[in-house]
Amino acid sequence: MEASHRIQINDTTLRDGEQAPGVVFTLAEKVAIARELAETGVDEIEAGTPAMGDEEVEGIAAIVGQNLRPRVTAWCRLNEADVDAALRAGVKHVNISAPMSRLQMRVKLKAEPDEVASRVTRVIGYARDKGLEVALGGEDSSRADLRDIGLIAGAAAKLGVFRFRFADTLGLLDPFSTYEYIKRLRDETDLPVEFHGHNDLGLATANTLAAIRAGASHASVTVLGLGERAGNAPLEEIAVALPRTADARSGVDPTRLMRLCELVAHASRDSIPRAKPIVGADIFTHESGIHVAGLLTDVRTYQGLDPALLGRSHKVVIGKHSGLAAVRSVCAAIGLDLDHPTAAAVLSRVKAIAKMTKTLVPDARVRRVAREEIARRQGEEAGANARVQPEMRLQP
Numbered sequence: 206m207e208a209s210h211r212i213q214i215n216d217t218t219l220r221d222g223e224q225a226p227g228v229v230f231t232l233a234e235k236v237a238i239a240r241e242l243a244e245t246g247v248d249e250i251e252a253g254t255p256a257m258g259d260e261e262v263e264g265i266a267a268i269v270g271q272n273l274r275p276r277v278t279a280w281c282r283l284n285e286a287d288v289d290a291a292l293r294a295g296v297k298h299v300n301i302s303a304p305m306s307r308l309q310m311r312v313k314l315k316a317e318p319d320e321v322a323s324r325v326t327r328v329i330g331y332a333r334d335k336g337l338e339v340a341l342g343g344e345d346s347s348r349a350d351l352r353d354i355g356l357i358a359g360a361a362a363k364l365g366v367f368r369f370r371f372a373d374t375l376g377l378l379d380p381f382s383t384y385e386y387i388k389r390l391r392d393e394t395d396l397p398v399e400f401h402g403h404n405d406l407g408l409a410t411a412n413t414l415a416a417i418r419a420g421a422s423h424a425s426v427t428v429l430g431l432g433e434r435a436g437n438a439p440l441e442e443i444a445v446a447l448p449r450t451a452d453a454r455s456g457v458d459p460t461r462l463m464r465l466c467e468l469v470a471h472a473s474r475d476s477i478p479r480a481k482p483i484v485g486a487d488i489f490t491h492e493s494g495i496h497v498a499g500l501l502t503d504v505r506t507y508q509g510l511d512p513a514l515l516g517r518s519h520k521v522v523i524g525k526h527s528g529l530a531a532v533r534s535v536c537a538a539i540g541l542d543l544d545h546p547t548a549a550a551v552l553s554r555v556k557a558i559a560k561m562t563k564t565l566v567p568d569a570r571v572r573r574v575a576r577e578e579i580a581r582r583q584g585e586e587a588g589a590n591a592r593v594q595p596e597m598r599l600q601p
């Protein structure tokens with residue numbers, strides 16, 4: 206059965222993702238990532254920050270030039286010069302960002318809410334006059350008075366902006382407070398809401414899903430959660446979790462997530478942690494005997510997420526926590542059928558190896574031990590038979 210509502214996946218790997226310390230994408234990498242994002246099925250690509258200069262503008266323009274299916278947006282501050290830079294990049298859509306908390310308004314713009322609203326009218330009006338489709342970015346929304354958001358988003362709505370982005374800029378929210386904020390935001394604006402979460406408390410995914418449950422229609426994400434400080438909500442987690450936890454779906458093709466994540470990891474000179482949800486190398490790898498025995502009998506016993514959904518499969522490995530079923534299955538895969546005492550002897554030896562080496566025991570070594578045990582047992586049986594032969598001859 207298909208989940209009920211379609212959520213827009215707005216990827217900001219090339220903007221907020223590249224803000225992660227030390228991450229630099231080359232122009233070729235940016236284009237490759239944008240193309241892969243499009244193939245994966247995201248709805249929007251936030252391609253960069255034109256105010257950063259000519260090279261950044263060139264990078265965004267190169268992505269625009271690919272004529273990809275997703276909308277390509279650029280991130281602008283609340284000033285005309287940033288809008289002009291976005292125009293040079295050739296985008297048709299921009300996110301124009303205004304601080305929503307009084308603290309950020311005062312520190313960054315030396316302004317009070319009504320002055321920010323006036324500035325929104327001026328700058329977004331300027332962008333609209335130049336033919337741009339505009340979304341209002343609400344920086345630091347989670348520390349804002351929702352009435353201030355209502356005032357500023359109201360000024361933007363009058364100019365026909367297509368969306369409001371609620372940013373939990375400092376990753377302060379939890380799923381319960383996110384849900385409340387996004388529900389209450391409905392009293393302040395009719396604009397479609399995008400939720401942009403940060404992962405400082407490890408809650409970006411949970412908060413984004415809570416925002417969706419509360420009525421947000423757009424999820425702002427990055428590949429592998431790359432982004433400022435602890436990063437953002439990972440695209441791969443949101444895409445896979447949406448239908449499972451939020452009765453919603455996206456246009457993302459899960460079978461392309463591995464390839465996309467590997468590309469971004471490589472371009473950001475990082476590796477994917479082995480236990481990273483959805484794309485980590487080990488997330489469908491099973492060592493524990495009880496789990497392996499269960500999976501081998503009926504896969505549903507220990508399968509939450511079907512690896513086939515991601516084009517992946519379960520893998521059994523042998524280590525300190527293995528049991529007889531696992532050892533037997535590794536050997537049976539090459540036609541070595543172990544009886545119970547032989548399997549027990551093999552298991553005992555491979556466990557000792559795992560403890561000594563503090564790692565897994567490769568299948569080839571398990572099978573070598575198995576062959577040795579089979580040979581030893583056959584030798585013992587032959588010896589025993591030889592010993593009993595004379596007695597047998599004495600029998601009448």
Ligand SMILES: CC(=O)SCCNC(=O)CCNC(=O)[C@H](O)C(C)(C)COP(=O)(O)OP(=O)(O)OC[C@H]1O[C@@H](n2cnc3c(N)ncnc32)[C@H](O)[C@@H]1OP(=O)(O)O
Nearest residue numbers: 224254256257282283284302303304312313314344374433
């Ligand atoms: C929460 C976020 O992710 S916000 C996005 C953060 N992204 C980036 O910072 C992108 C990379 N940044 C850069 O390359 C540079 O900071 C630039 C090119 C954007 C600006 O560089 P500079 O002109 O040297 O300014 P600097 O970085 O020192 O300070 C930022 C300026 O932007 C202003 N500013 C910040 N947010 C906004 C906003 N939403 N609207 C208008 N102005 C803003 C600050 O008040 C400050 O103004 P000031 O120069 O008058 O003091």
Ligand SMILES: O=C(O)CCC(=O)C(=O)O
Nearest residue numbers: 302342343344345372374
């Ligand atoms: O204002 C926006 O568009 C969001 C900026 C951002 O990345 C954030 O606040 O974390």
